[in-house]
Amino acid sequence: MKEMCMESSAVSETIAECAQLVQEIEQQLGRALQEPVREAFLMVPRHVFVSQYYKQKGSKLEWDLVQASHTQIYRDEPLVTQIDRRGMPSSSSSQPSVMVLQLEALDLQEGQRILEIGTGTGYNAALMGRLVGKSGTVVSIDIDDGLVEEAKRHLFQAGSENVIATVADGYEGYAPLAPYERVIATCGLHRVPRCWLAQLRPGALLVANILLELVSPIIRVKQVGTQTLKGSFLPLEDVRYMPMRQHGEEPASRQGMRWKKYNELPRAEVELAGDLEALLKQAGFALLLHCLVPTVSSHYRWQEGDEQPKMYLLNDRSGETAIQVLGAGTVYAYRDAEDLLNGVRQAMRVFEQLGAPALDRFQVTIEEVQTLIEVDDQVFSLPI
Numbered sequence: 200m201k202e203m204c205m206e207s208s209a210v211s212e213t214i215a216e217c218a219q220l221v222q223e224i225e226q227q228l229g230r231a232l233q234e235p236v237r238e239a240f241l242m243v244p245r246h247v248f249v250s251q252y253y254k255q256k257g258s259k260l261e262w263d264l265v266q267a268s269h270t271q272i273y274r275d276e277p278l279v280t281q282i283d284r285r286g287m288p289s290s291s292s293s294q295p296s297v298m299v300l301q302l303e304a305l306d307l308q309e310g311q312r313i314l315e316i317g318t319g320t321g322y323n324a325a326l327m328g329r330l331v332g333k334s335g336t337v338v339s340i341d342i343d344d345g346l347v348e349e350a351k352r353h354l355f356q357a358g359s360e361n362v363i364a365t366v367a368d369g370y371e372g373y374a375p376l377a378p379y380e381r382v383i384a385t386c387g388l389h390r391v392p393r394c395w396l397a398q399l400r401p402g403a404l405l406v407a408n409i410l411l412e413l414v415s416p417i418i419r420v421k422q423v424g425t426q427t428l429k430g431s432f433l434p435l436e437d438v439r440y441m442p443m444r445q446h447g448e449e450p451a452s453r454q455g456m457r458w459k460k461y462n463e464l465p466r467a468e469v470e471l472a473g474d475l476e477a478l479l480k481q482a483g484f485a486l487l488l489h490c491l492v493p494t495v496s497s498h499y500r501w502q503e504g505d506e507q508p509k510m511y512l513l514n515d516r517s518g519e520t521a522i523q524v525l526g527a528g529t530v531y532a533y534r535d536a537e538d539l540l541n542g543v544r545q546a547m548r549v550f551e552q553l554g555a556p557a558l559d560r561f562q563v564t565i566e567e568v569q570t571l572i573e574v575d576d577q578v579f580s581l582p583i
Contacts, residue, residue, distance in 0.1 A: 216273040217241045220295060223275045227296045233303050239329040245272050248322040248353045249292050252278040260286035280320055289441060290346055292320050300433055304406050304419045305381050307331055315339040316369040317385035321350030325359040333361060338376050340367035342444055369443045372398045379403060387415060387440040390583050391565055396426060408440040409583060412496040414485035415439040416558055420565060428565040432558040436482040458500050466531045473547050476526045483556045487549055492542035493582040514539040
């Protein structure tokens with residue numbers, strides 16, 4: 200009898216914790232969740248999937264592995280659950296409010312077959328398993344066999360019998376159990392692998408995070424032809440998932456900048472028509488700039504005594520075609536930066552003419568040979 204009371208108390212506590220998480224998510228989003236997704240978050244306990252996480256020490260790539268308290272687990276916060284040899288996060292339990300927006304965008308229905316690229320802890324797969332019901336199936340793949348084995352244990356403990364977790368290369372999808380009504384990538388993509396399209400049912404939906412240099416939008420696209428996807432971007436402007444990797448592929452590392460040369464390179468102060476620093480924080484502008492200057496990239500430089508890092512936009516690998524963003528519409532232009540400046544000016548003009556569109560005003564079309572974005576009948580090529 201005592202054991203039964205203890206079990207009942209634990210169940211009641213878990214129900215209360217899940218309800219607390221849902222309440223925090225709804226406060227973050229400023230609205231109620233769609234009822235099926237809300238019920239899934241109430242019924243699938245997050246603590247089953249996260250028992251410990253990595254806490255960063257300041258701004259350095261140094262981490263403490265800490266035991267996860269229920270107070271921390273049932274917060275609307277991402278939790279890093281694995282780091283690689285460089286000290287970079289390589290797996291996490293995503294921020295629940297971001298998960299909600301993606302799950303709502305998928306519009307999951309009873310009986311559907313879903314493919315998830317990036318198993319992680321298994322929490323997202325368990326939520327989807329709840330949404331598609333006993334007659335549905337969630338196939339979750341990950342390149343990391345250790346993560347998959349751990350996720351399988353979590354899914355067993357959660358009673359997620361309709362979730363299949365297996366080791367596979369995400370770039371190849373998972374043909375043995377295709378076709379799928381829905382595909383979601385919980386890792387970042389530099390492009391949508393063409394083989395995924397062959398594994399979709401007609402009219403299937405794909406939700407994925409596209410990694411660009413200045414912005415990383417999440418697309419929601421529908422298959423409208425054997426080689427064509429059409430849709431839009433989710434209204435999320437600050438999401439960047441860890442990049443998808445292939446078997447044997449080492450984690451990519453950005454080449455270090457040789458900042459000292461900027462102390463010697465000739466430069467000119469230039470006034471722009473708008474505040475570039477503020478504009479770059481708007482995902483719609485960053486997306487347009489990427490279309491107009493496909494080779495642009497952003498970098499940050501810390502110097503002794505700085506309270507904030509200095510931002511640079513580069514337009515070539517040498518780093519000598521660059522501008523330093525000073526704020527309030529002023530930049531330093533280094534060497535042959537005229538083409539970069541012209542691209543920035545053009546992006547500013549177009550962005551203003553279009554009424555400063557947010558991400559969710561853009562439509563996106565992914566074809567075999569090109570990706571296009573459209574807003575107010577203006578079409579731009581999106582290099583990915």
